Amino acid sequence: DMKVTQMPRYLIKRMGENVLLECGQDMSHETMYWYRQDPGLGLQLIYISYDVDSNSEGDIPKGYRVSRKKREHFSLILDSAKTNQTSVYFCASSLGGSAETLYFGSGTRLTVL
């Protein structure tokens, strides 16, 4: 069963704390993504990873970093979280190639107080 798993589903942090969002996929997909979704703004790409240790900034990378040490696992790190990073974060994966479908995880709702 093709699946993208995100942990945790809900997270509340205080401003200045570090945040780790984790994503796993069981499809051996090469390419993985981190998006954030905000009302009225749609899905915005934070980072894209083409394979292990091959990461590229998306449209809104400021304040975020990523780590991909295994093909099936992709982490998003917020060092010293800010209130404007309150959002729903989605991880996605694809086989690689622009004609491939994205498979999304269920999302992490992050609140930074």
Next chain:
Amino acid sequence: QQNVQQSPESLIVPEGARTSLNCTFSDSASQYFWWYRQHSGKAPKALMSIFSNGEKEEGRFTIHLNKASLHFSLHIRDSQPSDSALYLCAVNTGYQNFYFGKGTSLTVIP
């Protein structure tokens, strides 16, 4: 940078109606086009894709693409309450970066 716009922002239709959703894009080099559907509180899920000008039908759903007009659309025949969701269009120019529209919120009333 790609600019993807969707219209309308929201739509309320009665059960059984034909529904049309629109998406325009700015980059004429765009090659790949999708519609994703996101039920409330859930993950977006791919609905349909099209890669060449024309029309593609899958069940109650039809997608039209006109690259010259920088426009594609999704048509839903015999809309059902279960079709109520946020519909997101996505465009890819060939570099694996998918640009999404802000979405159209569809409500189908029984």
